[in-house]
Amino acid sequence: MDAFHKTISNVSVDCVIFGFDFEKLNVVLVEREFDDPVTGVILLKDFTLAGYHIFEDEDLDNAAYRILKDRTGLENIYLEQFATFGKVQRVAKAKDQLWLKLIDQGFADRVLTVGYFALINSTNVNLCSEKYKIQWVPVEEANGMELAFDHNEILQKALDTLRDKVRTEPIAFELLPELFTLTQLQKLYEAITGNPIDKRNFRKKKLQMPFIVPMKEKQEGVSHRPARLFHFNREIFDNTRNERFGNLF
Amino acid sequence: MDAFHKTISNVSVDCVIFGFDFEKLNVVLVEREFDDPVTGVILLKDFTLAGYHIFEDEDLDNAAYRILKDRTGLENIYLEQFATFGKVQRVAKAKDQLWLKLIDQGFADRVLTVGYFALINSTNVNLCSEKYKIQWVPVEEANGMELAFDHNEILQKALDTLRDKVRTEPIAFELLPELFTLTQLQKLYEAITGNPIDKRNFRKKKLQMPFIVPMKEKQEGVSHRPARLFHFNREIFDNTRNERFGNLF
Numbered sequence: 001m002d003a004f005h006k007t008i009s010n011v012s013v014d015c016v017i018f019g020f021d022f023e024k025l026n027v028v029l030v031e032r033e034f035d036d037p038v039t040g041v042i043l044l045k046d047f048t049l050a051g052y053h054i055f056e057d058e059d060l061d062n063a064a065y066r067i068l069k070d071r072t073g074l075e076n077i078y079l080e081q082f083a084t085f086g087k088v089q090r091v092a093k094a095k096d097q098l099w100l101k102l103i104d105q106g107f108a109d110r111v112l113t114v115g116y117f118a119l120i121n122s123t124n125v126n127l128c129s130e131k132y133k134i135q136w137v138p139v140e141e142a143n144g145m146e147l148a149f150d151h152n153e154i155l156q157k158a159l160d161t162l163r164d165k166v167r168t169e170p171i172a173f174e175l176l177p178e179l180f181t182l183t184q185l186q187k188l189y190e191a192i193t194g195n196p197i198d199k200r201n202f203r204k205k206k207l208q209m210p211f212i213v214p215m216k217e218k219q220e221g222v223s224h225r226p227a228r229l230f231h232f233n234r235e236i237f238d239n240t241r242n243e244r245f246g247n248l249f
Numbered sequence: 250m251d252a253f254h255k256t257i258s259n260v261s262v263d264c265v266i267f268g269f270d271f272e273k274l275n276v277v278l279v280e281r282e283f284d285d286p287v288t289g290v291i292l293l294k295d296f297t298l299a300g301y302h303i304f305e306d307e308d309l310d311n312a313a314y315r316i317l318k319d320r321t322g323l324e325n326i327y328l329e330q331f332a333t334f335g336k337v338q339r340v341a342k343a344k345d346q347l348w349l350k351l352i353d354q355g356f357a358d359r360v361l362t363v364g365y366f367a368l369i370n371s372t373n374v375n376l377c378s379e380k381y382k383i384q385w386v387p388v389e390e391a392n393g394m395e396l397a398f399d400h401n402e403i404l405q406k407a408l409d410t411l412r413d414k415v416r417t418e419p420i421a422f423e424l425l426p427e428l429f430t431l432t433q434l435q436k437l438y439e440a441i442t443g444n445p446i447d448k449r450n451f452r453k454k455k456l457q458m459p460f461i462v463p464m465k466e467k468q469e470g471v472s473h474r475p476a477r478l479f480h481f482n483r484e485i486f487d488n489t490r491n492e493r494f495g496n497l498f
Binding site (some may be wrong): 010058059085088 | 259260306307309310330332333334335336337359416417
């Protein structure tokens with residue numbers, strides 16, 4: 001699959017690429033299909049996260065950026081390592097062993113994988129990959145599918161990490177465009193937490209946060225009354241961090 | 250070093266074992282020494298974190314528990330995976346390459362390591378290891394030493410993770426005994442953050458936290474006036490979590 005680089009056969013990287021479309025949280029899945037070369041019968045067809053083995057001459061973080069770009073064309077987006085998965089049996093399912101035999105790239109029977117998650121607003125982005133069939137799938141739907149290897153577990157852990165982390169770090173804003181409405185922000189939090197949020201309370205709280213800054217601009221090209229646009233100011237967030245955390249412990 | 254298990258040659262686990270002694274934060278370091286078998290001259294002597302390669306037939310988490318127990322005798326203590334380190338050059342320093350040659354256990358030139366941190370109160374614990382020379386070293390002192398491989402970076406990342414995490418998760422209490430005084434709690438926070446804390450403010454805040462529960466018991470066997478003992482109540486903490494987090498975002 002890559003003629004120019006030797007891979008480390010028992011270590012891979014898997015990227016959980018989350019995208020928000022103003023309604024729901026989606027994840028990039030890569031189709032895995034293998035047809036019988038003689039009869040054309042589909043021997044295997046399912047989905048995986050965006051992953052591959054790391055190259056021998058490549059730092060771990062660089063492998064994650066490479067795989068992200070290679071699978072989706074995306075670069076310069078938020079990417080963070082969140083956990084490493086190393087159960088003995090994680091690639092031992094029959095269909096996964098079949099796949100490893102079929103592609104015949106010399107990967108080991110025992111593979112550990114390092115999970116990264118990426119965040120992006122998917123409304124103005126085109127995924128593009130020369131070699132792979134990829135698509136955005138709603139996270140809820142992906143959770144209901146039987147993904148390759150232990151990728152359901154990896155997706156769940158990424159989601160748990162995201163849910164935890166949005167409480168204390170401003171990473172949710174990576175899933176929005178530069179300028180956003182409070183309704184979009186509310187839908188994002190609802191999509192991440194899976195719970196409905198009371199609109200009046202939410203708006204009241206957000207408007208009190210000094211780092212969520214109202215702009216002069218309003219929405220354009222919408223059929224309803226255009227809403228005010230807001231901007232996340234990281235400097236104000238950082239400067240007021242200790243105040244906000246001071247009361248916790 | 251282990252005749253009964255095959256190891257995965259390019260994946261290891263390193264445990265950053267933090268211990269609090271009521272004054273400062275310490276870390277377990279393992280002495281690495283190799284003497285010339287003929288002349289007795291010390292060829293190499295420095296310190297590493299508690300680490301080893303994972304076995305082929307062993308889940309990743311189990312490898313961490315095994316290494317913790319094997320190096321220190323400790324078990325059933327708080328242990329958490331925090332990051333994986335995979336720079337190409339992480340074992341390439343001359344002294345580390347020398348070491349790998351000297352011990353001759355067939356490890357690869359390129360090794361990725363999964364970092365775990367452990368937390369314990371060290372005042373009532375005896376470290377014990379049959380095969381290794383181990384000791385508690387103040388974290389501040391360890392930071393000033395040139396540890397093996399990239400272990401300075403791993404230690405720093407573990408410390409950063411601990412500092413971040415004590416703000417939102419009750420893991421600091423893992424570094425204290427069941428019953429503790431507010432002065433001990435304050436010293437712990439000072440040790441973790443590296444900053445002095447105003448005593449009056451600290452006590453006032455802690456006394457308002459419903460999950461820090463005053464007990465009937467007081468300290469025994471101290472020369473000063475015995476202080477009230479407190480207990481961390483996890484149930485109350487979990488039940489009041491949303492309240493406390495509600496205001497953040």
